[in-house]
Amino acid sequence: MFNIIGAIISGLIIGVLARYFYPGDVDMGWVATILLGIGGSLAAGLITSRGQREFSQAGCLASILGAMALIFIGRALGVGG
Template sequence: MINILGAILSGLIIGALARFFYPGAVEMGWIATILLGIGGSLLAGLATSRGRGDFHRAGCLASVIGAIVLILVGRLVGVGG
């Protein structure tokens, strides 16, 4: 239970930071922000593990960059205006 709460809290912080640093307005609610942060952290973790079997969580900066990349990809494919 504590791990789920930690993922939600860190997802909210990472997602909010990614929305803040992304140039332009990013319109989304709190749940979408949490999911963005969690997704950005997972993306950064996959990128930093480089296909090895041992998956480790990425740091805060890498997670924010991963979330920004997710915003950019979402904009390129037309999700979220």
């Protein structure tokens, strides 16, 4: 149960940061922001984790960049605003 709550909270934080740093306006609601952050964290985690489970600043930055990449892909495919 705490893993789900932690994923939602970290997804929200990562999603908000990705939307803040992404150039231009990103129109999406809170649920989409949370899903964006979780997706970006998962994508970056699969690429950069190398089996490590502890917190790292590089992993946090990679999560934000992964979420920004998802925004870019979504816009390129015409999803959202």
